[in-house]
Amino acid sequence: MSDYEVVLAETYYLRDLVEEITLEDSLDEIAYRASIRLTVTPDCPAIAPGQTLRISGVPYGGKGMKELLNPGVVWECSSSNNGTKHLSVTAYDRTIYLAKSEDERLMQAGQTASQRLKLYAKDWEIKTGTVPDTRIALARSIKRCQSIFSMMLEDLKETADKGGDLYRPRMTPAGLELAKVGGNSTVWELETVEEVSQNRTLEGAVTQVKVLGNQSDDEKLSPVLALVKGETAKYGTLQKVIQDCKIETVAQAQKAAKNALLGMQETFAVTAPDINTIRAGDKVRLNGLDLIVTRATHRLGTPGHMELELAAEAKVRRDFCA
Structure with a gap:
């Protein structure tokens, strides 16, 4: 792990004790999570939840150390002993x-x-x-x-x-x-991959959207602010109804409806050599397609490996707004 450094409480440098580091990021969560496995030696400092922690590493294709998780906080510790004592540490950035x-x-x-x-x-x-x-x-x-x-x-x-x-x-x-989302200045081309899997489905597809306004009269149906059709001819009618008090105008209703439309859903899972700066929400390129990272797992090392879940921006927007 010579390309990575773990620093506890801005005092203790743990590089020589680190066995494994995994960083996990997801659009469904706010905090970047680190899982660290350490060998416990007599000179290992006491590690406890609440202490500060940062992880730095040499960025893929770059030089010098860059902070990958900072400011971080130790959230959980667990130990095991099979002749050699090991400590597993879970840490998050402060958005936790x-x-x-x-x-x-x-x-x-x-x-x-x-x-x-x-x-x-x-x-x-x-x-x-x-x-x-x-x-x-x-x-x-x-x-x-x-x-x-x-x-x-x-x-x-x-x-x-x-x-x-x-x-x-x-x-x-x-x-x-x-x-x-998708606004990263460096868009990595995933050229060298170890495994790619693709899934296509109509589960969750929406080909027609009806947006309803608010109705205070229990004897009447809600007014229809917008009815927007998508690929009904290709996939049939799969309708979603939106009723949100924050949608106040017909123009807003039409925008919300268009955002909710989505036909066949396509997702990819990629295992590849690690590019340690890729985060959830970044745009990457796979086989000529621009895709958004919805989840990233980095198993740091020299070399490291990463597992990415990818989807088109239209699907990410639809899922985000759902």
């Missing part, structure tokens, strides 16, 4: 606090997802880095008891529903940021 903490909030109309993210981060004493303007004005929202992460997802979903770009929160050494 946003996933594990709940609150109730009243958010005013006209705020953007960017503005709200900064408010959440400030209250949880998490500094922010680059937070682009998401531009879309959001509706007034009473967020009942739920995790801060779920509040952020609601804001980002509403932004996408109303025609905005897709974003995901991501912790970096500079602080909590909003990364545009």
Whole structure:
């Protein structure tokens, strides 16, 4: 593991004790997760949940150390002894606090997802880095008891529903940021792969979308704001109904409906030599196709290996907005 460094509490350098490091990232989760297996020696420092931890490594195709997980926090430790004592450590970046903490909030109309993210981060004493303007004005929202992460997802979903770009929160050494899905400057071509599997299905397909407005009269049906057809002639009618109080105009309804349309769903699973800087939400290229990483598992090493789950951006947007 000479290309990687694990530092505990900004004091103890554990490189010589590290047996394995795995980094896992998913669009379904906010926190980057590290699983580390260590050999416990007499000079091994005491490791306990709550301590800070960072992981650095030489980026694929680059030089010098780059921080891959920082700021991180030790979340769980477990030990085993089969003649040699081993310690398994699970650590997350600090966005884990946003996933594990709940609150109730009243958010005013006209705020953007960017503005709200900064408010959440400030209250949880998490500094922010680059937070682009998401531009879309959001509706007034009473967020009942739920995790801060779920509040952020609601804001980002509403932004996408109303025609905005897709974003995901991501912790970096500079602080909590909003990364545009597929907006990475370096798009890696997956040329050398060990295994590729492809799955195509109509399960979950949507070829027609009806968007309903709010109806306060229990004796009447809800008004139809939009009815948008997709590939009904090719795949048949598979209708989804959307009723969301945050959709206030016909134009917003049509955008939300178009975002929900999706025919045959295609996903890929790739095992390949590791490119250790690829994150969930990044765009990659496979056999000429531009695809979005929905889940990434990096088994660090020299050489390392990675397992990626990939999907087209249209599917990612539809699943995100569902």
